[in-house]
Each structure stands twice: as structure tokens, then as C-alpha cells.
Amino acid sequence: MVNEIIPVVILGAGGYAGVLQEILALRPDLHLLGCIDKAFGLSERSTDEHYSLPILGDDDTLAQIQAENPDLHAVLGLGPDLMEVRVRLMQVLDLQQIPPVTAIHPRAIVSRTAQLGDGAVVAAGAIVGPGVRVGRHCVINIGASVEHDAVLGSNVYLGQGARVASYADLRDNVVIEMGASINSRVQIGTGARVTGGAFVNTDVPDHAVVVGVPARVVRYLPS
Numbered sequence: 001m002v003n004e005i006i007p008v009v010i011l012g013a014g015g016y017a018g019v020l021q022e023i024l025a026l027r028p029d030l031h032l033l034g035c036i037d038k039a040f041g042l043s044e045r046s047t048d049e050h051y052s053l054p055i056l057g058d059d060d061t062l063a064q065i066q067a068e069n070p071d072l073h074a075v076l077g078l079g080p081d082l083m084e085v086r087v088r089l090m091q092v093l094d095l096q097q098i099p100p101v102t103a104i105h106p107r108a109i110v111s112r113t114a115q116l117g118d119g120a121v122v123a124a125g126a127i128v129g130p131g132v133r134v135g136r137h138c139v140i141n142i143g144a145s146v147e148h149d150a151v152l153g154s155n156v157y158l159g160q161g162a163r164v165a166s167y168a169d170l171r172d173n174v175v176i177e178m179g180a181s182i183n184s185r186v187q188i189g190t191g192a193r194v195t196g197g198a199f200v201n202t203d204v205p206d207h208a209v210v211v212g213v214p215a216r217v218v219r220y221l222p223s
């Protein structure tokens with residue numbers, strides 16, 4: 001049986017899309033077609049002379065790309081400052097029945113008993129422990145770690161070096177920024193944001209922004 005090469009488009013063309021580009025370029029089973037992006041007037045996404053990808057158009061181009069590539073797959077390439085756009089694009093992928101690609105850097109460590117949802121991304125140096133459940137379209141960025149039996153809902157974004165301890169429960173659309181730590185068994189509510197370097201020792205309400213050590217709520221994001 002001949003294995004088909006899967007065509008893939010990255011949704012977004014900023015710096016984080018470059019991280020994805022490097023991970024996906026290592027996969028011989030994938031053919032990266034390019035990026036789509038509303039915000040950038042660039043003609044290509046390029047990390048260096050070896051990796052450059054055309055920017056194929058904006059979100060409206062997706063249907064056309066799918067028509068030309070019936071087995072099209074996609075991955076969200078937008079960072080944590082664009083969470084609402086990530087949510088909208090997740091819905092677009094579901095509606096258009098475009099399957100997400102799950103991308104794991106070869107230098108990440110993922111337990112064989114961890115479960116990763118479709119479209120999840122695990123970057124270089126990240127660690128995902130035994131029994132961890134990671135939802136669809138989550139990002140575990142460079143050097144972040146998730147200890148055993150923690151649960152991440154869908155579209156959770158862990159920034160570089162973030163640490164999530166055992167049995168922590170992060171609900172959908174949570175952002176844990178660079179270097180923040182979530183203690184064992186703590187629950188982080190839907191859409192909440194933990195700012196860089198915070199240490200979270202108690203549950204965080206939905207849509208709250210927390211800062212500091214120990215973390216305290218400073219405001220709420222619109223739900």
C-alpha cells in the first residue's frame with residue numbers, strides 16, 4: 001500500500017507559525033502548502049532560507065485550497081494574543097470538515113499513556129507526563145511541562161517554560177503565559193489567563209486574569 005502525502009496549511013503567518021513550520025517540515029508524511037493569514041501583507045512566511053512558505057491568502061481562501069486539495073489538513077498557527085481568532089478558526093475547520101494535524105517536535109517527551117487531542121502542538125523541550133489528557137488544538141510551547149494526570153481542555157495555550165503540576169485541571173481556552181506555574185489539583189476556569197511568572201495555588205475563576213506570587217485576580221476578560 002502506498003502512503004499518501006497529506007497536504008497541510010498553517011492558519012496564521014506570524015512568529016508562532018514559524019515554530020510550527022519547523023516542526024511540520026520534519027514530517028515526511030506531510031506536504032506544507034503554505035499559510036493563510038488576514039493580518040499580514042507578506043508574500044511568504046520564512047524562518048530562514050531553507051524554510052519558506054507562501055502565504056496563500058486570507059481565511060476566505062481556505063475553501064478554495066480545500067477544493068484543490070481534497071485531503072487538506074490544517075493546524076492553528078496563531079499565538080495566545082489571538083485566542084478569539086483561534087476559537088473562530090477551530091469552528092471553521094469543524095464546519096468545513098478539515099481535519100487538524102497533531103504536531104509533536106521530535107525533541108519533546110510525551111508519555112505513551114498521555115492522550116493528545118487532534119490539532120495539539122507540542123514544541124521542542126516540552127514534557128507531557130503519564131496519564132495527562134490534552135484537548136484539541138492545545139499548544140504546549142517550548143520547554144513547558146505538564147505533570148502526570150493533569151487535564152487540559154481544548155485550545156489551552158501553555159507559553160514557554162510554563163509548568164502544570166499533577167491533577168491540575170485547565171478548562172477550555174486558558175492561557176498560561178511564559179514561566180508561570182500551576183500547583184497540583186488547582187483548577188483554572190474557562191478563558192482565564194495566568195500572566196508570566198505567576199504561581200497559582202488556588203482555583204482561578206472563568207475569564208480571570210491573575211498575576212504574581214501567589215497569584216491574585218487583577219481583572220476579568222470579556223466572556
Ligand SMILES: CC(C)(COP(=O)(O)OP(=O)(O)OC[C@H]1O[C@@H](n2cnc3c(N)ncnc32)[C@H](O)[C@@H]1OP(=O)(O)O)[C@@H](O)C(=O)NCCC(=O)NCCS
Nearest residue numbers: 159160176177178179195196197198209211212213218219
Ligand atoms: C505583559 C504583561 C507583563 C502585561 O502587564 P500589564 O500590561 O502591566 O498588565 P495589566 O495592566 O493587566 O496589569 C495589572 C496589574 O498586574 C501587574 N502585572 C501584570 N503582569 C504581571 C506579571 N507577569 N507579574 C506580576 N505582576 C504583573 C501589573 O504590574 C499591574 O499591577 P498594578 O495594578 O499594581 O500596577 C503580562 O501580561 C505578562 O506577564 N505577559 C507574559 C507575556 C509572555 O508570556 N510573553 C512571551 C511571549 S512569546
